[in-house]
Amino acid sequence: MEQFIYYLKVSFVSIKRAPLPYALTIFILSVGLGIFFANATFYYQLNSDPLPHKSSKLFFPMMLLAPYECTDCKPPAVLSYSNIEKLSQSDIPSAKTAMYSADGYLRKNAEQTPMPVNIRITQRDFFSMFDVPLLHGSVWPDNSARLEIILSKATAEKLFGRTDAVGEKLLLDDRHLTVTAVLDDWQMLPRLYDANNRNHLSPADDIYLPLETGYDMNYLSNTQSQTFDDTDYRKLSTQGRTGALNQLQYWVQLDTPTAQQAYKQFMANLAQDEKVAGRHPSEPNNQLVAMRNIVNYFGGESSDIKAFALVTLLFLLVCLFNASHLSLNRYLGNQYEFSLRRALGASRGQLQLQMLADVLLMAVFTIAGALLTGYAGIKLMNHLLPRNSLFSSWDLPLLLSLLAVAFICSYLVTLYPSLRASFGTLNQQLKE
Known part of the structure; x- marks a missing residue:
């Protein structure tokens, strides 16, 4: 636990070194996930089974x-x-x-x-x-x-x-x-x-x-x-x-x-x-x-919700790509630090734990922003589609699923930088 707290402190230091790219990464992820959360809520509720046992x-x-x-x-x-x-x-x-x-x-x-x-x-x-x-x-x-x-x-x-x-x-x-x-x-x-x-x-x-x-x-x-x-x-x-x-x-x-x-x-x-x-x-x-x-x-499935689902999924993929690109730029800025830690004996597993600490922080900030954006998106969709307003609530299974999606997306954003940091050629990294 003490080691993990140390990793969190290192992550905060990394954030302070380049706060703007980090904030922009969080913003892009929050918007993409928030819009996805809003549509996923309606899609989940409209397609749920109200009597699963019967x-x-x-x-x-x-x-x-x-x-x-x-x-x-x-x-x-x-x-x-x-x-x-x-x-x-x-x-x-x-x-x-x-x-x-x-x-x-x-x-x-x-x-x-x-x-x-x-x-x-x-x-x-x-x-x-x-x-x-x-x-x-x-x-x-x-x-x-x-x-x-x-x-x-x-x-x-x-x-x-x-x-x-x-x-x-x-x-x-x-x-x-x-x-x-x-x-x-x-x-x-x-x-x-x-x-x-x-x-x-x-x-x-x-x-x-x-x-x-x-x-x-x-x-x-x-x-x-x-x-x-x-x-x-x-x-x-x-x-x-x-x-x-x-x-x-x-x-x-x-x-x-x-x-x-x-x-x-x-x-x-x-x-x-x-x-x-x-x-x-x-x-x-x-x-x-x-x-x-x-x-x-009876042909009562909502084509609007299906169309929104496809559009928001594509929008989330675009946001993930852009956030991953920003995260890679952050890695390139801190590359020497990762290389030095490897040269001093840090194992690939320890570097991965450092990345997980960074992912955890990113997930916390992203989830907060995504929930706010999702709530605003739900209010907007209730205004545009009033008949669907009954289906805008979050229950525990849905909320846990959304949180899991946010964590996975945060990990995917840092996945490539993590692999570069852990498996890149040490001599080449130190030279760069």
Whole structure:
């Protein structure tokens, strides 16, 4: 340890001898790494797996259950209520849920000004399938219609100034509902359970309503709906359950490869039965999309982030090249000192330790500058791409990875000078 402290002192002396080239090296590295940090943050968060222990078991089944003839058509991204009923007849999934989102206005009583809320209209398995944590209360015991509502933690605090709101009465679009549960802090990033139309970039919903109640209250989807007949979307409580009005997304949990294969066969049999019955004349085109592939399936991957990733990587390489060139110039200025140490008996290993001490100092200064630059870059990208602002946080694995990248880059910058100092011809170095 004492020897390493000595190496650090020698590095400080070297810095004082030529502070400007050293500062310029740090600046170039900090800018390159900072911009890389900013883009890497978004890229990492957007491509992360929010449920790594379960995502391989969650699937999005889609079928071409539409009353028209089509060749080579993709299945509709949303299904009708009657389609969901047919897909739900199988007991193969260990959990299953249908859902959609809608807009509404919520308030405590008729005297209060209503506030706009985003409603997730879904079924009880939604909370267990996507690991939604509860802070107070409990989820609905079944999927029947009930005048009950589940609040997010932020919504409960906004309405009541507290989180324990179980049993409270609320008005949702002038309909009286009872709060049965309040969620804990929860935000799936990315929100893969609703990836259609790039909704995976959106924040979590404000409130949660039973699916049957949503239909009874005539809530239409605020993201995507389409009809293939004369169903009146204003009469969801009646026509919406029997007509070809598509607005529902459907998820199933299939825990084993055997279950996955069995459910594919169930979908094939269902499609064939529907075709024979004449309800869906097109050739079957069933899709069972894994959760990790859902964004790509819907074409929702951000080309902007990919383009930024490539540009910032190239920019980082340019910065590394320039910083390495400056570091080499510093070495040439101190070459006689290294040569003299070799002549006095310093081993190549000792010279490498001296270089590592220099790398450590450079990494500390570079990391500080890169974090500041990265933070500024994230703020700028949030301004340019507001929908991606949810994905601008640093978690521990990401931060450790970024620090490791900064250290590796600092080492690469001094690698060539280190090799020149350790393995160059001593006589030639002393002459220079």
